Amino acid sequence: MDRKEFLTLFGAGAAALLYTSCVTGCQATDNPISAPANVDFTVDLSASGNAALTRDGGYLYNSGVIVARIAAGNFVAVSAACTHQGQNVQFTGNQFYCSAHGSSFSTTGARTAGPANSPLRKYNTTITGTSLRVFS
Template sequence: MDRKEFLTTIGVGAVAAFCSSCLAACKPLDPMVNSPTNVDLTLNLSDPAYSALNSNGGSIYVDNIIVARISDGSYVALSSICTHQGSTVSYNEKTNRFVCPTHGSIFATNGAVINGPASNPLLSYKTTINATSLRVYS
């Protein structure tokens, strides 16, 4: 192997290795693997850690779940892990949507994708409120 052949071979190998790692990094996450399942949490809304949920538009994070109070007595709980590449989504009170800051995916309050690049919905969880106890469950 002469010098030119060697460099060509090394160059092709390096490009192949680089592209392989890029493709692996860009592979969409499987929301069933990465999002919380078998969820059953009870949040005490008297606890200062959850006080944001006492106001419309407030939201908190717990165990990779985002819980938002979207109106009086109405709560939504979704996986906070974006199904595109795993960034943490946030709740936008003004649009009543969940948004990912990394690439701009937008999700409805039921977790459905409104705008990509994410193509899979966020897992959603049921909520029930009883006085100051908010239950979030699968």
């Protein structure tokens, strides 16, 4: 086998392998998991179980929602399930990121990178003393 034959054969094999792995491992369409509707809960920021929200970039999950602290007194809450295939997103300090296939979302829930096509649902937050209310 000469060099040209090898490259032709190898190239066709690699292309077939890439096509197969993408088709079977990474669906381009979003999953049917819907974001929680009727959300209304309160997080006690003084409770030790909620200590993640006492530092910038910290986050926690509650009722299908991820609540994150951007800065002191500035919180954001969006649906936790990635709109691609449903894995919980994480907060990285300035965006939400899904480690399953690399989708990312802004702090408003807007999709900034795929393969997810749809945004995360954003919820309202309001703080009174040490009580953080998250609601739709």
